[in-house]
Amino acid sequence: MGTVHSQEAMQDKNQQVERVSSRHQHHAVHQGKEQAEEELDLRELFLKINRRRKAILGIFLLVAVISGLYLYQTTPRYTAQTQLTLDIRKSRVVDIEEVLSGISADASVIGTEMDIIRSSSLLARAVDNLELHRYPEFNPSLLENNDKEGPIEQFTAWLKGLWFMESEASEAISFEEEEERLIRSIVGRLSANLDVEHRRQTHTISISFTSEDPRMAARVANTLADLYLTDQLEAKFEATRRANEWLAERLENLRQEVQASEQAVKNIREQSDMIQAGSTTLLEQQISDVNAQLIQARVKRSRAEARLERAREIMRQSGSAETLAEVLDSRTIQQLRSEESSLRRKRAELSQRYGPRHPQMIQVEAEMKDLHDKLTEEVNRILESLENDVQAARAEERTLQGSLNELRAEAGRTMQTELELRELERQAESSRTLYQNFLTRFQETREQDALQRPDARIISQAEVPTSASYPRKKMTLGLSMMAGLMFGVMGAFLLETLDRGFRTGDQVEKATGLSMLGMVPLLGRIKGKPGDYVLKKPFSSMAESIRAVRSAIHLSNVDAPPGIVMATSSLPKEGKSTFCVSLSRLSALSGTKTLIIDADLRRPSLENFFPGLEIRARLEDILRGDAGPDEAIVEDSESGLHLLLAHGKAPAVGEMLGSRRMQDLLEKLRNEYDMIILDTPPVLGVTDAWGLARNVDSVVFMIRWAETPRDTVRSALKQMELLDIQVGGAVLSMVNMRQQSRYGYGGYGYYYGKYKKYYHD
Numbered sequence: 001m002g003t004v005h006s007q008e009a010m011q012d013k014n015q016q017v018e019r020v021s022s023r024h025q026h027h028a029v030h031q032g033k034e035q036a037e038e039e040l041d042l043r044e045l046f047l048k049i050n051r052r053r054k055a056i057l058g059i060f061l062l063v064a065v066i067s068g069l070y071l072y073q074t075t076p077r078y079t080a081q082t083q084l085t086l087d088i089r090k091s092r093v094v095d096i097e098e099v100l101s102g103i104s105a106d107a108s109v110i111g112t113e114m115d116i117i118r119s120s121s122l123l124a125r126a127v128d129n130l131e132l133h134r135y136p137e138f139n140p141s142l143l144e145n146n147d148k149e150g151p152i153e154q155f156t157a158w159l160k161g162l163w164f165m166e167s168e169a170s171e172a173i174s175f176e177e178e179e180e181r182l183i184r185s186i187v188g189r190l191s192a193n194l195d196v197e198h199r200r201q202t203h204t205i206s207i208s209f210t211s212e213d214p215r216m217a218a219r220v221a222n223t224l225a226d227l228y229l230t231d232q233l234e235a236k237f238e239a240t241r242r243a244n245e246w247l248a249e250r251l252e253n254l255r256q257e258v259q260a261s262e263q264a265v266k267n268i269r270e271q272s273d274m275i276q277a278g279s280t281t282l283l284e285q286q287i288s289d290v291n292a293q294l295i296q297a298r299v300k301r302s303r304a305e306a307r308l309e310r311a312r313e314i315m316r317q318s319g320s321a322e323t324l325a326e327v328l329d330s331r332t333i334q335q336l337r338s339e340e341s342s343l344r345r346k347r348a349e350l351s352q353r354y355g356p357r358h359p360q361m362i363q364v365e366a367e368m369k370d371l372h373d374k375l376t377e378e379v380n381r382i383l384e385s386l387e388n389d390v391q392a393a394r395a396e397e398r399t400l401q402g403s404l405n406e407l408r409a410e411a412g413r414t415m416q417t418e419l420e421l422r423e424l425e426r427q428a429e430s431s432r433t434l435y436q437n438f439l440t441r442f443q444e445t446r447e448q449d450a451l452q453r454p455d456a457r458i459i460s461q462a463e464v465p466t467s468a469s470y471p472r473k474k475m476t477l478g479l480s481m482m483a484g485l486m487f488g489v490m491g492a493f494l495l496e497t498l499d500r501g502f503r504t505g506d507q508v509e510k511a512t513g514l515s516m517l518g519m520v521p522l523l524g525r526i527k528g529k530p531g532d533y534v535l536k537k538p539f540s541s542m543a544e545s546i547r548a549v550r551s552a553i554h555l556s557n558v559d560a561p562p563g564i565v566m567a568t569s570s571l572p573k574e575g576k577s578t579f580c581v582s583l584s585r586l587s588a589l590s591g592t593k594t595l596i597i598d599a600d601l602r603r604p605s606l607e608n609f610f611p612g613l614e615i616r617a618r619l620e621d622i623l624r625g626d627a628g629p630d631e632a633i634v635e636d637s638e639s640g641l642h643l644l645l646a647h648g649k650a651p652a653v654g655e656m657l658g659s660r661r662m663q664d665l666l667e668k669l670r671n672e673y674d675m676i677i678l679d680t681p682p683v684l685g686v687t688d689a690w691g692l693a694r695n696v697d698s699v700v701f702m703i704r705w706a707e708t709p710r711d712t713v714r715s716a717l718k719q720m721e722l723l724d725i726q727v728g729g730a731v732l733s734m735v736n737m738r739q740q741s742r743y744g745y746g747g748y749g750y751y752y753g754k755y756k757k758y759y760h761d
């Protein structure tokens with residue numbers, strides 16, 4: 001049997017958990033839909049703004065007052081502007097390349113020029129030119145007293161004095177250091193009030209300066225522009241001067257190098273006897289001549305050898321050399337041939353006259369023989385001459401070949417010297433060329449000083465401004481009003497977001513899923529106890545709201561109206577006891593037999609509403625069995641209400657309220673009374689009401705208007721839901737009807753003002 005009961009208990013518990021989880025999911029979906037609808041509800045936005053209109057107006061006025069005070073005490077400042085344009089079009093008077101080239105229209109170059117204008121060196125020159133240390137605006141130490149400064153400046157100076165008091169007191173500086181610090185301070189003020197801008201797709205640079213004096217603003221802007229142009233010229237003059245100095249020094253070095261190179265060439269020519277003959281040296285000319293003579297000698301030798309070889313060939317073939325051309329061409333041979341012809345004719349004539357032995361014939365024969373011997377001797381002499389010519393040609397060839405070999409050997413010896421000479425000549429020529437180029441460039445750069453011009457020009461001088469650029473009062477006021485309104489609205493929504501209390505029944509239903517039973521208005525300053533108010537003014541708004549809650553409780557179950565109603569809350573001091581007393585008295589006045597039980601055994605409070613009662617026993621006595629209900633129940637003489645009060649501070653409170661005796665007591669009292677109302681402790685702080693809630697017909701959850709946090713209410717309801725405690729509905733207590741009417745016309749508070757004449761408050 002124990003096992004069966006435990007299984008059934010486990011099944012009941014699982015079903016209970018499933019029901020609770022299902023309710024949570026349904027509630028979460030419903031809550032998400034309602035929140036989405038709320039976010040899209042424009043009417044709710046306007047209502048939020050209307051509810052927080054005082055906060056919005058306060059923030060708006062605060063911002064407006066601060067802006068007005070700021071504009072009132074702020075010193076007006078004036079801005080003057082000078083415009084420069086970078087002149088990329090270069091006018092060239094002569095075709096001379098500049099030492100320092102002009103600037104281009106590249107964005108990086110323009111940015112660099114803007115940095116030059118903002119540079120500390122240029123600003124320091126402006127300080128010196130304008131003598132800004134004489135003006136109190138830039139040198140505050142010239143002020144006679146701090147009364148001339150505004151509140152903000154005085155406060156800033158005071159803070160600086162506190163911050164730097166110790167360091168300045170302990171640091172001793174010289175006069176030069178003090179002047180340097182002053183210049184740096186003025187440069188810092190110039191830089192803070194200076195604005196250099198460049199418009200895109202243009203070559204224009206704008207120099208704007210802001211000052212308390214409009215004339216000073218124009219002077220500073222124009223001076224910076226002039227100093228910038230002067231700085232460009234000085235940069236070019238300096239670059240040209242340095243170039244001239246370097247070129248002059250370099251020219252002197254090059255001149256010495258040229259002289260040294262030419263002297264080296266001259267020395268090596270003299271040492272090597274390399275006499276130049278036209279485009280070639282004398283040695284080269286000699287080698288060429290000897291080589292030509294050698295060629296001619298070789299030709300002559302070949303011809304002589306050919307003639308000799310021809311004569312020998314003829315001699316071998318015919319045994320006589322008379323047919324040789326040399327023989328035939330010889331005058332001697334020709335003369336001898338002529339004489340031979342004469343002798344032959346003579347011998348022929350004599351042979352006809354005389355016989356062979358005739359003396360004349362013998363003489364002629366002898367003359368013929370002598371002539372023949374002379375021819376032979378002459379031919380032999382010619383042959384010997386050919387041989388002599390061959391020998392002479394060969395000797396001449398050998399001589400010329402020897403001379404050529406000697407000259408070539410001499411040329412080989414002088415080749416290294418010639419290479420060195422040519423290297424020296426190239427160096428000398430290079431030095432002469434480089435010297436000439438540098439000399440030309442030096443002459444050009446000396447003429448550039450008169451042609452220098454800046455790379456920018458002023459296209460618009462700064463004029464003295466007639467109106468202040470700061471503060472712009474109209475714009476500042478307009479923006480401050482807009483900002484004040486915006487901050488006011490933001491503050492209103494922030495307050496609404498931070499407001500985590502419940503102010504309308506719709507909020508309660510959307511956040512908790514409970515039915516809204518009604519709202520109990522907040523009582524102002526009244527005489528007497530709050531519980532007596534419904535007796536003194538039964539037709540007041542307080543009484544009517546309690547009756548509305550009573551009707552809602554009764555109609556929650558028409559077939560079986562709740563007989564035992566328990567009122568609880570999540571936190572103390574939420575108007576629970578006042579509500580229970582008022583509800584009980586109105587119920588008793590209506591003729592319903594009503595009993596109110598003070599079930600807060602830790603801190604009972606109902607006795608404070610009914611002073612002067614004679615109480616013989618209390619609830620704890622009944623639960624302990626020391627007394628009966630008839631002994632403990634007392635009656636309120638003014639309303640006929642029956643009361644069952646408690647001692648308080650009883651031990652084991654939770655066990656007593658959830659005990660069987662408490663359950664039996666309620667069942668017994670149910671038969672005797674039409675309505676029983678239980679005033680119980682909060683559910684979050686203690687667990688006393690948990691066991692008691694299972695023995696009642698309906699649980700009314702009290703929520704203090706605009707005070708009880710929503711998360712606290714959700715936590716309490718979630719805890720009760722986990723314990724399967726059914727809550728019949730919620731009641732908002734201590735409602736400020738005037739403020740609640742600003743939350744829309746869906747609630748009771750909206751109609752409170754319209755139906756106020758029906759109430760007798």
